[in-house]
Amino acid sequence: MTAPHRYIPMTEQDKAEMLATIGAASTEDLFRDIPDAIRYRGIMPISPALDEFSLLGHMKALAGRNADTGRYTSFLGAGIYDHHQPVVIQHMISRSEFYTAYTPYQPEISQGELQAIFEFQSYICELTGMAVANASMYDGVTALSEAGALAAGATKRSRLVVSRTVHPEARETVRTMARGLGLEIVEVGYANGVTDLDALQAAVTNETAAVLIQSPNFFGCLEDLGAIEPIIHGVKGLFVVSANPISLGLLEAPGKLGADIVVGDAQPLGISQSLGGPTCGFFAVAEPLMRRMPGRIVGQTKDIDGKRGFVLTLQAREQHIRREKATSNICSNQALLALCASIYLSTLGKQGLIDVANLNLQKAHYASARLSEQHGITLPFSAPFFNEFVIRLPDEGPTVSEINRGLLKSGILGGYDLGIAYPELKGHMLIAVTEKRTREDIDHFASKLGEFA
Amino acid sequence: MNTGEKALIFELSKPGRIAYSLPACDVPESAPAAYIPASLLRQTPAQLPEVYEVDVIRHYTELSRRNFGIDNGFYPLGSCTMKYNPKINEDTARLSGFANIHPYQPEESLQGALELLYTLQNDLAVLTGMDQVSLQPAAGAHGEWTGLMMIRAYHESRGEKRTKVIVPDSSHGTNPASATTAGFDTITIKSDERGMVDLDALRTAVSSDTAALMLTNPSTLGLFEEQIMEIAHIVHEAGGLLYYDGANSNAIMGITRPGDMGFDVVHLNLHKTMSTPHGGGGPGAGPVGVKSKLIPFLPKPIVGLRSDGAYYFDYDRPESIGRVKAFYGNFGILVRAYTYIRTYGPEGLRQVSECAVLNANYMMHRLASHYELPYPGVCKHEFVMSGRGLKDYGVRTLDVAKRLLDFGYHPPTIYFPLNVEECIMIEPTETESKETLDRFIDTMIQIAEEARTTPELVIGAPHGTVVRRLDETTAARKPILNCSCG
Numbered sequence: 001m002t003a004p005h006r007y008i009p010m011t012e013q014d015k016a017e018m019l020a021t022i023g024a025a026s027t028e029d030l031f032r033d034i035p036d037a038i039r040y041r042g043i044m045p046i047s048p049a050l051d052e053f054s055l056l057g058h059m060k061a062l063a064g065r066n067a068d069t070g071r072y073t074s075f076l077g078a079g080i081y082d083h084h085q086p087v088v089i090q091h092m093i094s095r096s097e098f099y100t101a102y103t104p105y106q107p108e109i110s111q112g113e114l115q116a117i118f119e120f121q122s123y124i125c126e127l128t129g130m131a132v133a134n135a136s137m138y139d140g141v142t143a144l145s146e147a148g149a150l151a152a153g154a155t156k157r158s159r160l161v162v163s164r165t166v167h168p169e170a171r172e173t174v175r176t177m178a179r180g181l182g183l184e185i186v187e188v189g190y191a192n193g194v195t196d197l198d199a200l201q202a203a204v205t206n207e208t209a210a211v212l213i214q215s216p217n218f219f220g221c222l223e224d225l226g227a228i229e230p231i232i233h234g235v236k237g238l239f240v241v242s243a244n245p246i247s248l249g250l251l252e253a254p255g256k257l258g259a260d261i262v263v264g265d266a267q268p269l270g271i272s273q274s275l276g277g278p279t280c281g282f283f284a285v286a287e288p289l290m291r292r293m294p295g296r297i298v299g300q301t302k303d304i305d306g307k308r309g310f311v312l313t314l315q316a317r318e319q320h321i322r323r324e325k326a327t328s329n330i331c332s333n334q335a336l337l338a339l340c341a342s343i344y345l346s347t348l349g350k351q352g353l354i355d356v357a358n359l360n361l362q363k364a365h366y367a368s369a370r371l372s373e374q375h376g377i378t379l380p381f382s383a384p385f386f387n388e389f390v391i392r393l394p395d396e397g398p399t400v401s402e403i404n405r406g407l408l409k410s411g412i413l414g415g416y417d418l419g420i421a422y423p424e425l426k427g428h429m430l431i432a433v434t435e436k437r438t439r440e441d442i443d444h445f446a447s448k449l450g451e452f453a
Numbered sequence: 454m455n456t457g458e459k460a461l462i463f464e465l466s467k468p469g470r471i472a473y474s475l476p477a478c479d480v481p482e483s484a485p486a487a488y489i490p491a492s493l494l495r496q497t498p499a500q501l502p503e504v505y506e507v508d509v510i511r512h513y514t515e516l517s518r519r520n521f522g523i524d525n526g527f528y529p530l531g532s533c534t535m536k537y538n539p540k541i542n543e544d545t546a547r548l549s550g551f552a553n554i555h556p557y558q559p560e561e562s563l564q565g566a567l568e569l570l571y572t573l574q575n576d577l578a579v580l581t582g583m584d585q586v587s588l589q590p591a592a593g594a595h596g597e598w599t600g601l602m603m604i605r606a607y608h609e610s611r612g613e614k615r616t617k618v619i620v621p622d623s624s625h626g627t628n629p630a631s632a633t634t635a636g637f638d639t640i641t642i643k644s645d646e647r648g649m650v651d652l653d654a655l656r657t658a659v660s661s662d663t664a665a666l667m668l669t670n671p672s673t674l675g676l677f678e679e680q681i682m683e684i685a686h687i688v689h690e691a692g693g694l695l696y697y698d699g700a701n702s703n704a705i706m707g708i709t710r711p712g713d714m715g716f717d718v719v720h721l722n723l724h725k726t727m728s729t730p731h732g733g734g735g736p737g738a739g740p741v742g743v744k745s746k747l748i749p750f751l752p753k754p755i756v757g758l759r760s761d762g763a764y765y766f767d768y769d770r771p772e773s774i775g776r777v778k779a780f781y782g783n784f785g786i787l788v789r790a791y792t793y794i795r796t797y798g799p800e801g802l803r804q805v806s807e808c809a810v811l812n813a814n815y816m817m818h819r820l821a822s823h824y825e826l827p828y829p830g831v832c833k834h835e836f837v838m839s840g841r842g843l844k845d846y847g848v849r850t851l852d853v854a855k856r857l858l859d860f861g862y863h864p865p866t867i868y869f870p871l872n873v874e875e876c877i878m879i880e881p882t883e884t885e886s887k888e889t890l891d892r893f894i895d896t897m898i899q900i901a902e903e904a905r906t907t908p909e910l911v912i913g914a915p916h917g918t919v920v921r922r923l924d925e926t927t928a929a930r931k932p933i934l935n936c937s938c939g
Binding site for chain 2: 003005007008009010014015017018019021022023024027029030031032033034035037038039040043044045046047048049050052055056058059060061062063064065066067068069070071072074076078079080082084086088090091092094095096097098099100101102103104105106107108109110111112113115116117118119121122123125126127132133135136138139140141142149167169170172173175176177179180181182222224225226248249250251252253256265272273274275276277278279280290296297298299300301302303304305307308309310311313314315316318319320321322323324325326328329330331332333334335336337339342343345346347348349350351352353354355356358359361362363365366384385386401404405408413416417435436438439442
C-alpha cells in the first residue's frame with residue numbers, strides 16, 4: 001500500500017483489477033524476472049519528498065541565493081548574454097502543445113513543430129547567408145565540434161586549425177571530440193585581439209581539413225573573414241565560422257564572405273541565460289555539404305491531397321537508420337529553444353534586428369570610451385568590436401576576481417576574468433554591453449571600476 | 454481545427470509593421486561605419502518578416518494547435534517515456550534566480566544553484582548505484598559518447614588500446630553511432646529467441662579488444678536481462694566495461710540499480726525518467742554516472758562541497774576527458790529534474806516504476822489475443838507486439854499507427870527495435886489511468902477488426918488531421934529545406 005500521488009491515477013481498486021487481468025498475485029510478482037541478488041530492498045537515501053507549497057518555498061530559497069540579472073546589473077558575456085527577451089516569447093513557448101511533444105515523428109499531428117523548425121532553418125539561412133541549416137544542435141560549442149568533424153569527413157583530412165580567439169570552452173570541447181575521432185588540433189595565436197594571419201598562413205597546409213574561426217571572437221573583436229577565406233580555400237580546406245546571431249543584424253553574413261559552414265549559439269535570440277544552458281546551437285552549410293549535416297532536418301513536401309506540409313527528411317544520414325555509419329550520434333536537438341529563437345526573430349523582424357545590433361554596438365563603444373577614461377584602465381586591443389571588448393587593469397592593485405567580488409556588493413556583475421583561460425591576459429577583463437544597459441548603468445560601472453583600479 | 458494550409462511567418466510580412474519595442478539609444482550615436490570596416494558591414498539586410506505583435510501571437514498559437522503533446526492526450530511512444538510533464542517544474546525553472554544567472558558569476562553569487570547541482574549529482578548517483586555523476590551531457594546520445602570517451606581514457610590509462618564496443622541488435626541506434634564517434638568499432642550481436650542477450654554470441658564476441666558492452670536493461674523489448682550478472686561477468690573477465698543506456702530507467706527506480714547489476718558507466722535521460730519535457734525534440738539532459746575507478750575521467754568541472762560548506766566548481770581534474778559542452782550542462786532541465794525528484798522522494802519514485810510496469814503488463818495482457826506477442830511473459834515498463842498478422846489484409850503497422858491518429862492518440866513507436874517484424878512498441882508510463890489505457894486498448898482492438906473488415910479505412914488513414922500522409926520520398930530526393938524568402 002502506497003500513498004496516492006497527484007501525478008499517479010492508480011487506485012487500490014485499479015491495481016486489484018489489473019493484477020487480476022494479468023493473473024499476477026501482486027505488483028511484486030511483476031518483478032520476479034529480476035534476480036534477488038540485485039534487488040534494491042532499502043529506501044534510497046536521496047532527497048525526501050516535499051508537498052507542493054513547501055517545494056516551491058525550497059526552490060525559491062535556493063533561487064534566492066543566486067545573484068540574478070533581475071536584481072543585478074550585468075556586464076558579463078563571454079558566450080552568454082543578458083539581452084532583453086520580448087514578453088511574447090515565454091507566452092508562446094509555454095504552450096504545452098509545443099513543449100510536451102516529442103520529436104515530430106508523426107508529421108500529420110506535428111505540423112506545428114515541423115513548420116516552426118522549417119521557419120527556424122529559413123531564419124538561420126537568411127542570417128548566415130548559407131544554403132541549408134539543420135533543426136539545431138545542443139549548443140554553439142558542440143555545433144562547432146560537429147563542424148570540425150564534418151570537415152574532416154568531407155575533406156578526408158585529419159587536422160583542424162583553430163584560432164585561440166575561439167571561445168576557450170569551445171576549443172576544449174573540440175579537443176575532446178578530436179580525441180574521439182583521432183583528429184589533430186593545431187592552435188593559432190592572436191595579435192591585437194584577432195587571429196594572427198601570418199601564423200594562420202603558416203599553420204594551414206594541404207593536410208588541413210578546416211580552419212575554425214569565431215567572429216565576433218571571444219575578445220569581442222571582429223575577425224577579417226575576407227582575409228582568412230583565401231588562406232584555407234587555397235589548400236582546399238573548409239572555412240568554418242562561429243557567429244553571434246545578433247551581430248548579424250549589422251555584420252556581413254559569413255556565407256557571403258566564403259564560409260563553408262556557419263555555426264553559433266542562438267542564446268542571444270531570446271533564450272534565458274540559465275547558468276549557460278540549455279541554449280541552442282545552429283548549424284548551416286553550403287549546398288554541397290547538405291547530406292553530411294548532423295542532426296534533424298525538416299523539409300517541405302505535399303500530402304496526398306496536394307496540400308503543403310513538412311516532414312523530417314534526409315534521415316538516411318541519421319543514427320536511427322545508419323547506426324554506426326551515421327554522420328553523427330546526435331538524436332535530440334534543442335527544438336523548443338529553436339522555437340524561442342524563431343519567435344525572437346519574428347518579433348524583432350527586419351528592422352528590429354538591425355536596431356538591436358546597433359544598440360549593442362553604440363552602448364559597447366560608449367562603455368569602452370568611458371572605461372578607458374578611468375585612471376589606470378587601458379584598452380589593449382584596437383581591432384573593431386561589436387558588443388564586447390577587453391580592458392586591462394593596473395598590474396598593482398586588486399585582481400579581477402577581487403574586483404568582481406567588490407562589484408557584486410554594489411549590485412554589479414563585472415566582466416569575465418580573462419586570466420583564467422589566457423595566462424598572458426592576467427589582469428584583463430572581458431566586458432559585454434547589451435541594449436539593456438543604460439547610460440547610467442555604464443557610468444556607474446565605470447566609476448566603480450575606476451575606484452577599484 | 455483549421456485544415457487549410459498554414460502561411461509561413463514570412464508570408465505574413467508587410468513592410469512597415471513591427472512587433473518589437475527596444476530601449477532608446479541614450480548614449481552618443483555614430484554611424485556603424487564609424488566602428489566597423491565597410492568590408493565587414495552587412496550589404497543587404499537580413500530579409501526577416503515585418504509583422505506586428507498580434508501576428509506573432511496568432512501565428513505561433515495556430516502552429517501550436519497543429520501539434521500534439523502529452524497535454525493533448527495519450528502518447529504511448531515506446532522507449533521515450535512520455536509521462537506527464539509537471540507544471541511546477543516549469544515554474545521553478547523560470548524563477549529569476551535560476552533563469553537569469555550567468556555561468557561565470559563569482560561562485561559565492563551562485564550558491565543556491567551549486568547546491569542544487571551538488572544534490573542532484575548525489576541523488577542520481579544513489580538512484581543508479583554509481584559513485585559520482587557528471588551533469589554536463591546535454592542529451593542521452595551525448596551522455597553515451599561521454600561515457601565511451603571515459604571508458605577509452607580508462608583503458609588507455611592502463612596502457613591498453615581496446616577498439617571494440619559490443620551492442621545487441623535491439624539497441625538504440627545512438628549506441629553504435631556514439632561508439633563510432635568515440636573512435637570505436639561496433640560489434641552487433643544477435644538476441645536469442647527470448648529476446649535476451651545470447652550468452653554464447655557474447656562469449657564469442659568478447660576478446661582482449663573489447664572496450665565495453667552497451668546494454669539497455671530492461672531492453673528495448675521491455676524485457677529484463679535476467680542473466681545480467683553472467684553478462685557482466687563475461688565482459689569483465691575479458692577486461693571490458695559495462696555501459697548502461699538509461700533510456701528505460703523508468704522501470705527500475707528503487708527496485709534495482711545498474712551499479713548493483715555490474716555496470717560501470719550509466720547515463721540517464723532526464724527528459725524521459727525525470728519528467729522534463731521533450732520540447733518537441735529537446736532540450737533534454739543526459740547525466741553520466743560512473744563507478745569509482747572512472748571518476749578521474751569525468752568531464753570537468755563537477756560540483757564539489759568544501760569543508761566550510763561552500764559549493765564550488767571542481768576543475769582540478771588532471772585525468773578528465775575534458776569538456777563535452779559549454780558550461781555545466783542544461784541547467785534549466787536539471788532544475789526541473791530536481792524539482793521532480795523532490796515531488797516524489799525515494800518511495801514515490803519506486804511507486805512510479807511499479808505503476809509504470811503494472812500499466813504495461815496490463816496493456817500487454819489485454820492486447821495479447823489481438824496482436825502477436827513475440828515475447829510473452831512479464832514485461833517491464835514497455836512491451837513490443839507485431840502487426841504482421843494484419844499483413845494478410847494488406848494492412849501494415851504503419852497503417853495502424855496512422856489510424857490511431859484519427860482517434861486522437863499519438864501512436865506507439867513503430868518498426869523499432871529492428872529485430873521484431875512490423876514492430877509496435879508501447880510504453881504507457883505511470884501517469885495514465887486505467888480508463889485511458891482501456892480506451893486505447895479498445896481502439897487498438899477496433900483497428901485490428903477494421904483491418905479485417907474494412908482495410909481501406911486503415912490504409913487510407915489518417916482522415917481527420919490537418920494534413921494527410923505526406924510524400925517523404927520527394928522531400929528527400931528534391932529537398933526544400935528553407936523558404937528562400939530572402
